[in-house]
Amino acid sequence: xxxxxxxxxxxKDLRIRARxxxxxxxxxxxxxALIFILGLVFTPLWEGTxxxxxxxxxxxxxxxxxxxxxxxxxxxxxxEIGPRMRVERRDHEGTARAMVMRGQKAxxxxxxxxxxxxxxxxxxxRLLIYTDPAQSIxxxxxxxxxxxxxxxxxxxxxxxTVAAETLIVERVMxxxxxxxxxxxxxxxxxxxxxxxxxxxxEEREGGIRVPAAIDYYAVGMGVMYILFGVSLAxxxxxxxxxxxxxxRLRTTPTHAGDIVAGKLLATFLTxxxxxxxxxxxxxxxxxxxxxxxxxxxxxxxxxxxxxxxLGTFLSAMARSPEAVEAMAPAIIxxxxxLGGSLYxxxxxxxxxxxxxxxxFNRWALDGFLAVMEEGATxxxxxxxxxxxxxxxxxxxxxxxxxxxxxx
Amino acid sequence: MDSRPGSLIAVEGLTKSYDGxxxxxxxxxxxxxxxxxxxxxxxxxxxxxxxxxxxxxxxxTGGDAVVAGHSIRADPMAVRRAIGVVPQxxxxxxxxxxxxxxxxxxxxxxxxxxxxxxxxxEVLEIVGLRERAGERVDTYSGGMKRRVNIAVGLxxxxxxxxxxxxxxxxxxxxxxxxxxxVRRLNxxxxxxxxxxHYMEEVEFLCDRVAIMDLGRIIAMGTHKELxxxxxxxxxxxxxTHAAHLSGGLQETLRSLPxxxxxxxxxxxxxxxxxxxxxxxxxxxARFVAADAPILAIEVREPNLESLFLRLxxxxxxx
Numbered sequence: 001x002x003x004x005x006x007x008x009x010x011x012k013d014l015r016i017r018a019r020x021x022x023x024x025x026x027x028x029x030x031x032x033a034l035i036f037i038l039g040l041v042f043t044p045l046w047e048g049t050x051x052x053x054x055x056x057x058x059x060x061x062x063x064x065x066x067x068x069x070x071x072x073x074x075x076x077x078x079x080e081i082g083p084r085m086r087v088e089r090r091d092h093e094g095t096a097r098a099m100v101m102r103g104q105k106a107x108x109x110x111x112x113x114x115x116x117x118x119x120x121x122x123x124x125x126r127l128l129i130y131t132d133p134a135q136s137i138x139x140x141x142x143x144x145x146x147x148x149x150x151x152x153x154x155x156x157x158x159x160x161t162v163a164a165e166t167l168i169v170e171r172v173m174x175x176x177x178x179x180x181x182x183x184x185x186x187x188x189x190x191x192x193x194x195x196x197x198x199x200x201x202e203e204r205e206g207g208i209r210v211p212a213a214i215d216y217y218a219v220g221m222g223v224m225y226i227l228f229g230v231s232l233a234x235x236x237x238x239x240x241x242x243x244x245x246x247x248r249l250r251t252t253p254t255h256a257g258d259i260v261a262g263k264l265l266a267t268f269l270t271x272x273x274x275x276x277x278x279x280x281x282x283x284x285x286x287x288x289x290x291x292x293x294x295x296x297x298x299x300x301x302x303x304x305x306x307x308x309x310l311g312t313f314l315s316a317m318a319r320s321p322e323a324v325e326a327m328a329p330a331i332i333x334x335x336x337x338l339g340g341s342l343y344x345x346x347x348x349x350x351x352x353x354x355x356x357x358x359x360f361n362r363w364a365l366d367g368f369l370a371v372m373e374e375g376a377t378x379x380x381x382x383x384x385x386x387x388x389x390x391x392x393x394x395x396x397x398x399x400x401x402x403x404x405x406x407x
Numbered sequence: 408m409d410s411r412p413g414s415l416i417a418v419e420g421l422t423k424s425y426d427g428x429x430x431x432x433x434x435x436x437x438x439x440x441x442x443x444x445x446x447x448x449x450x451x452x453x454x455x456x457x458x459x460x461x462x463x464x465x466x467x468t469g470g471d472a473v474v475a476g477h478s479i480r481a482d483p484m485a486v487r488r489a490i491g492v493v494p495q496x497x498x499x500x501x502x503x504x505x506x507x508x509x510x511x512x513x514x515x516x517x518x519x520x521x522x523x524x525x526x527x528x529e530v531l532e533i534v535g536l537r538e539r540a541g542e543r544v545d546t547y548s549g550g551m552k553r554r555v556n557i558a559v560g561l562x563x564x565x566x567x568x569x570x571x572x573x574x575x576x577x578x579x580x581x582x583x584x585x586x587x588x589v590r591r592l593n594x595x596x597x598x599x600x601x602x603x604h605y606m607e608e609v610e611f612l613c614d615r616v617a618i619m620d621l622g623r624i625i626a627m628g629t630h631k632e633l634x635x636x637x638x639x640x641x642x643x644x645x646x647t648h649a650a651h652l653s654g655g656l657q658e659t660l661r662s663l664p665x666x667x668x669x670x671x672x673x674x675x676x677x678x679x680x681x682x683x684x685x686x687x688x689x690x691x692a693r694f695v696a697a698d699a700p701i702l703a704i705e706v707r708e709p710n711l712e713s714l715f716l717r718l719x720x721x722x723x724x725x
Contacts, residue, residue, distance in 0.1 A: 008514040012500065019502045244496030248559075251462045251492040252515040253484050 005254050009262025013236055014269060023232055027274050031225040032281055038221070039214030039286065042344070055138045056086045058096040058108045065116025071127075071149055076109070085142075093128075100130045106138035107131045109146060119153055215289070218282040219368040220341035223361050225278070226271045226307045227332045233270040234311030235324035237263050237403065242320065260400060267311050271304030291371040295381055299367045302388040306360055309395030316402035335359045363387045415440045415567055415598050416461065420470035423456050430456045432622040433470060438615075440566075443590075443599040445613030447606065447711060453622040454602040455495060458571050461600070462492045475566050488517070491560030493570040497552045498559075501545035505536055505555045508544060509562060516563035530558040534588060550581025557588065567598045574608065586611055606711040616711065620719050634681070634709055640667055641683040642707040643690060649674040651699035659693045674702075683708050 017023055059076065061068050077087040088105070090096045096108035110128035118125035127150055131139035240246035249259055279296065282288040290296050314331070318324040336342050338352070339361025345353055356362040367384030370376055416438040423431040431453040438444040446454040459465040461472055463483035472479045475489035499508050506527060513523040531537040534554035544552060553573060560568055570589065574582045590612055593599050603609050609616055610630065617627040626633055634640075652671060661669050665682040680686050684706050694701050 005515065008511060012503070012511050015507070016500055016502050244494050244498035245500065247464055247496075248492065248494055248498035248512075249515060251464050251487060251490075251494075252512070253487040253517055254515050 002255070002258055005258040006261040006265060009249075009259060010265035010269060013233070013263065013266030014273075016236070017233065017266075017270060023229075026232070027225055027229040027270075028277055028281075031221040031278060032285075035214065035217045035221045035282060035286065038217040039212075042213040042217070055084065055107075055142060056088070056105045057142055058088045058090050058099050058105045060090050060093050060096045060108065060110045062091075062093075062113045063111045063115035063117075065114075067116035067119045067153065068111045069116075071109075071111065071146070075145065075149055097130050100132050103132055105132065107142040109142070214282075214286050215372060216344060216369070218278070218286065218288040218290075219365055219372075220336075220344075220361070222275055222278045222282075223303065223339075223364040223368070224332065224336040224341040226275050226303060227310060227336070227360070228328060229274045230267050230271045230304070230307040230311035231314050231324060231328040231332065232311075233267040234263070234308070234315040234399075235318070235321040236266070237315055238318060238321045238324060256404070260403065264308060264312065264396070264400075268304050268308040271307045272300060275300045275304060289372060290368075291373070291376055295371045295376055295378065296368075298378075298385055299364070299371055299381055302367070302385040302392070303364045305392040306364070306388040306395070309392040309399065310360060312399030312403070313395040314399075316399040336361050338362075340365045360388070360391055363391075413439055414473075415442075416444075416472065416474050416600065418457075418461070418470070418472040421457065421460055421467055421472055422469035423453075423460060423465060424468045429622055431460070434617075434619070434622075434624050435470075436617050436624060436627060438567075438598060438600055440598055441593075441596055442615065443593045443601060443613045445609035445616040446600070446602040446619055447604070447609045447616050447715070448602075448619035449604050449715075451621075452604075452619040454604075454619055455571055456622075457619070458492075458569050458600065458602055461486075462490060462569055463487055464492075488563070489566050491563065491565035491568045493557050493560040493568065493573050495571045495573075495575060497549075497556050499544050499552065499555055502543060504541050504543050505531070505547075505558075506540040508555060509540075509558060512559045513562045518563050526562050526564075530561045533561060533592070534558045535584070548578075548581070550577045550584065553577050553581065553585055554588070557585065561592070565597075567600065568592065569600045571602050572604070573601075574603070574605070582608075606715075610711060618711065618715055618718065620715075625718050626714065630711070633711065633714055640679045640681050641709065642705075643678045643680065643684070643687060644675055644703075644705040644707070645678075645690065645694065645701055646675045646703040646705075647694065647699045647701060651697065652676065653697065656693065656697040656699055659697070660690060663689055663693070 057076065059072050061072055072087070072089075076082070076085050088099075090099070093108075093110050096105070096110065099105045100108045108128075108130040110130070112126065112128070115125050115127070127146060129143055129146055131143065133139075237246065240249070246259070250256070279288075279290050279300070283290060314324055314327055318327055333342075336359075339356050339359030340348070341361045345356060345362070345365065348356065363384045367381045367388070370380040370384065373380065414437040416436075418437065419435050420433045421431060421435070422429065422433050434453070434457055436444070446457060448454050456465065460467045461474055461479060463479050463486050467480065474486045477483075477485035477489065479486050500511070503511070509527045509530065510523065513526060518526050527540075528537065531540050534557055536551060536554055536558070539547070539551070544555060547555070557570070557573060560570075573589070574585050577585065586608060589599065589601070593612070599612070601609065601612055615627070615629055616633065617624045618633070619625065652674070657669060657671055657676070660666060660676065660678060663686065665680050665686050666678055667681060668679040670677040670679070678686070678690060687704070687706065691701065691704075
């Protein structure tokens with residue numbers, strides 16, 4: 001094999017592609033426009049996701065007792081959860097309800113008079129929560145926090161009641177002594193609140209970090225359009241077959257391996273250049289922060305290789321360039337939807353999110369989003385890059401074998 | 408197989424089948440250096456398949472050929488280095504300029520980098536496109552594209568140029584231009600293997616012709632040999648006044664050397680000959696001597712078209 005011939009074939013293909021205005025529009029202008037549009041359209045939704053972490057609530061504390069103070073001051077308004085809730089206090093339940101109804105607050109928590117005393121005495125009592133159905137996710141979070149607090153309180157109430165009854169029945173303590181000791185027994189509730197706050201905070205920290213909409217779609221569209229780009233590029237071998245240039249190449253002293261290597265190189269370089277330009281443009285004009293250049297280059301290379309494999313596979317399955325053009329959207333669009341390029345993975349139900357891991361897009365997205373995270377290391381992208389390279393190997397293997405068979 | 412002494416192409420029993428259906432059925436011929444050899448036949452006769460095998464594009468099902476001393480089966484790369492191919496399609500990259508196309512193909516033909524620019528100018532000169540070599544091929548006329556198509560096949564100065572119907576779809580003026588160019592190349596010493604279904608092209612260009620039909624060579628030789636093979640003769644018909652067609656004139660004409668037969672009508676004499684129009688001055692002289700006025704002369708020489716018709720019972724363009 002002669003590497004210079006493969007290079008000459010690859011650069012000839014790139015030169016042809018560079019002169020194809022239609023391809024330039026499809027492969028570069030379209031994704032940039034879509035990134036802008038989708039970034040703009042989805043920003044409110046994205047901000048909605050961000051606001052989950054800053055929930056506006058109103059609290060009406062008519063009890064002003066020890067347990068109410070624990071709930072409001074130590075659970076809702078301070079500690080780890082505090083910064084994620086914007087707590088406003090109101091004296092009247094009606095005002096709080098009105099605020100929720102107007103959508104100003106995601107929820108209103110009403111602590112009735114005598115709440116702490118009832119808890120201490122082991123008597124039944126209640127907490128009232130009004131929620132805004134339009135802010136269901138945020139309201140559900142408030143409800144969850146209050147429910148967990150209430151459950152812990154109830155657990156302790158039961159324990160205290162059983163302990164008090166036993167002490168009195170067994171004549172270990174007089175009823176008066178028991179009553180005066182109960183507040184001390186509730187002390188560890190404060191410790192629970194502290195732990196609870198940490199637990200909730202940990203839950204948040206361990207969850208998915210949501211990038212900005214424009215960043216997400218820069219990756220999503222980039223990954224989707226690299227697939228379109230390479231499928232078009234890989235279809236060039238079918239164009240050459242139809243136009244007779246492939247047959248002419250085979251009458252020259254050029255090995256079939258050089259021709260295939262040249263075409264594959266051109267397909268890979270198309271993806272590489274296309275994504276590279278997208279990174280530069282989105283970085284310059286949309287302020288997308290792509291992260292470490294080394295990790296980014298690794299991911300772009302792995303993605304371009306996997307896309308080249310998929311493109312070669314498509315070309316090997318198709319009979320004409322038109323068939324590739326028809327097949328490409330039929331495969332790429334559903335895969336892009338499932339893989340998170342169009343519909344964000346953060347909003348997917350668990351089963352869909354799991355299914356998305358079957359797609360090329362999802363692994364590419366995971367890798368690029370990992371690169372964007374602060375403190376990303378080679379280990380952060382090792383898995384997605386490895387999966388993409390494995391996909392490249394499988395698809396290239398099948399594709400080249402099939403193309404060779406049609407030679 | 409051994410090549411025949413002095414042959415640049417020696418084909419022996421070459422066969423090609425597609426899914427058991429034969430496209431070429433055991434053709435054999437040879438082409439000598441400097442010769443212009445034509446494969447003539449209608450579409451589907453097997454000409455392109457034959458040239459495809461000789462250009463190492465198609466694997467033969469049977470038989471072999473030695474091209475420039477190398478077997479197409481055993482050493483196809485050496486064959487490819489020795490030959491230039493001009494395919495039936497305009498096998499160029501339309502969005503590249505002629506010069507860019509030639510530069511790419513020069514690399515594929517392993518023309519050394521230091522010589523490539525010179526060779527490109529040389530072939531552009533041959534096909535008369537130096538002035539417009541910087542323009543994209545898709546802006547060219549059909550004839551200009553065909554000329555670049557030929558130029559590609561000349562880049563590496565091959566010993567043999569195979570041209571597969573290189574004038575398909577071009578206007579008459581471009582066609583003449585292309586044929587003149589090809590004939591000039593042959594006169595400069597380049598061996599040609601030329602396929603066409605245009606009888607007049609093959610007659611114009613080729614020293615020897617193999618007529619193909621249904622994958623077989625049904626006749627082969629020089630134009631004269633082919634005519635003799637099928638017993639076709641030239642016909643010279645002269646119209647005069649009936650009164651002048653005396654027995655004396657008929658006898659005089661019959662006695663001319665080269666006259667095979669004489670058919671006499673009411674006011675017309677038909678002379679059958681194998682020497683063609685060379686006999687015409689003598690015939691005219693006999694009419695003048697007999698004081699018989701010549702009202703019309705018609706010369707009909709059998710061409711390859713009529714030969715094909717006689718051999719196969721169908722026209723070349725059927």
